[in-house]
Amino acid sequence: MDTVITKELIRKLPKVDLHLHLDGCVKPETALELASTLGIPLPASEKELLLPYMQVTDDCGSLKEYLSKFDFTTPFLQTGDALKRVAREAVEQAAEHSCGYIEVRFAPQLHRKKGLSVDETMYWVTEGLKQGEARCGVKARAIAICMRNHSQQANREVVEAAARFLGQGVVAVDLAGDEASFPAELFRDTFALARKHGIPITIHAGEAAGPANIYEAVTRLGAVRIGHGVRLQENPEVLEIVRERNVPLELCPVSNIQTKAVSGWEAYPIKQYFEQGLTLTVNTDNPTVSGTTITQEYQTIAEKFHFTLHELAAIVMNGVDAAFLEPREKRILKADFKRKLGELQINVL
Ligand SMILES: O=c1[nH]cnc2c1ncn2[C@H]1C[C@H](O)[C@@H](CO)O1
Numbered sequence: 001m002d003t004v005i006t007k008e009l010i011r012k013l014p015k016v017d018l019h020l021h022l023d024g025c026v027k028p029e030t031a032l033e034l035a036s037t038l039g040i041p042l043p044a045s046e047k048e049l050l051l052p053y054m055q056v057t058d059d060c061g062s063l064k065e066y067l068s069k070f071d072f073t074t075p076f077l078q079t080g081d082a083l084k085r086v087a088r089e090a091v092e093q094a095a096e097h098s099c100g101y102i103e104v105r106f107a108p109q110l111h112r113k114k115g116l117s118v119d120e121t122m123y124w125v126t127e128g129l130k131q132g133e134a135r136c137g138v139k140a141r142a143i144a145i146c147m148r149n150h151s152q153q154a155n156r157e158v159v160e161a162a163a164r165f166l167g168q169g170v171v172a173v174d175l176a177g178d179e180a181s182f183p184a185e186l187f188r189d190t191f192a193l194a195r196k197h198g199i200p201i202t203i204h205a206g207e208a209a210g211p212a213n214i215y216e217a218v219t220r221l222g223a224v225r226i227g228h229g230v231r232l233q234e235n236p237e238v239l240e241i242v243r244e245r246n247v248p249l250e251l252c253p254v255s256n257i258q259t260k261a262v263s264g265w266e267a268y269p270i271k272q273y274f275e276q277g278l279t280l281t282v283n284t285d286n287p288t289v290s291g292t293t294i295t296q297e298y299q300t301i302a303e304k305f306h307f308t309l310h311e312l313a314a315i316v317m318n319g320v321d322a323a324f325l326e327p328r329e330k331r332i333l334k335a336d337f338k339r340k341l342g343e344l345q346i347n348v349l
């Protein structure tokens with residue numbers, strides 16, 4: 001008989017979160033404290049009343065609307081202390097959900113309003129992750145994000161700083177923001193520079209625009225993972241390229257429904273993609289903005305698409321394989337996950 005998949009079983013299941021934005025996982029109680037320290041007035045003084053300013057509701061109409069929620073949080077994330085704290089808390093929150101490994105992404109240029117340099121933002125975020133690692137036993141790395149609405153110069157600075165921090169806590173670069181207004185091809189020079197420096201690349205694509213952006217990201221920009229990629233089903237040829245090249249998709253189910261990347265759960269293609277042999281990973285995107293947790297993401301797909309516990313574990317292991325870690329570190333992580341899954345009577349390849 002199949003094991004009954006309870007929420008507690010999923011919480012205990014060792015997991016990874018490869019697509020997690022730093023400014024999307026700020027706890028409301030932390031926002032309250034940071035605002036008070038920085039002397040920033042807030043519309044509410046209790047965390048329950050603050051949450052609606054930080055979180056989308058079911059009637060969110062688009063990625064653009066979803067992204068507007070980040071305007072609330074960025075003013076608090078402008079000092080080294082704030083960046084270090086929220087990075088550490090990202091690790092602590094991941095530990096509560098049995099994540100053994102996380103990659104926390106952030107856009108350095110959004111955190112410079114009080115004079116931090118790009119390198120300083122990377123220093124403080126990686127310090128916070130290291131602190132979290134030491135306290136919680138969760139491995140944590142950073143991904144530096146280039147923003148679609150930023151200048152080529154601003155994005156170049158991010159890539160160059162990421163090259164300096166590569167192996168020092170930063171493991172990759174990404175491209176995020178308003179996909180519908182800024183197609184991937186505008187960023188060829190930015191990612192050519194990343195490739196020149198040997199920095200692994202993941203790119204948000206196929207979320208608020210079609211598979212052409214996925215095609216561009218994989219075949220021209222050098223992306224070895226795709227953020228979301230949920231609209232891949234709209235073009236079977238691009239789907240075949242992604243499948244053949246074994247490019248992992250960083251699906252974020254709750255966020256994908258909220259941003260209307262997909263019209264609703266009945267149209268969410270995760271089961272088809274799984275059966276078609278695509279390499280899927282499941283992630284949170286923005287726990288606070290989306291009102292989700294990694295446990296909730298897995299529970300949702302288990303309930304709505306009838307994934308078995310073994311299939312969920314296979315998705316977890318896809319994430320371990322897709323981690324931007326050095327081969328040796330990845331072997332250790334993989335062995336650790338196999339052992340922990342074995343303790344839950346789940347055997348994976
Ligand atoms: O799902 C997303 N798609 C595109 N951009 C996103 C998504 N989630 C967050 N962002 C943006 C808003 C944040 O301020 C920025 C850096 O984390 O990245």
Ligand SMILES: [Zn+2]
Pocket residue numbers: 019021176204227285
């Ligand atoms: Zn994202």
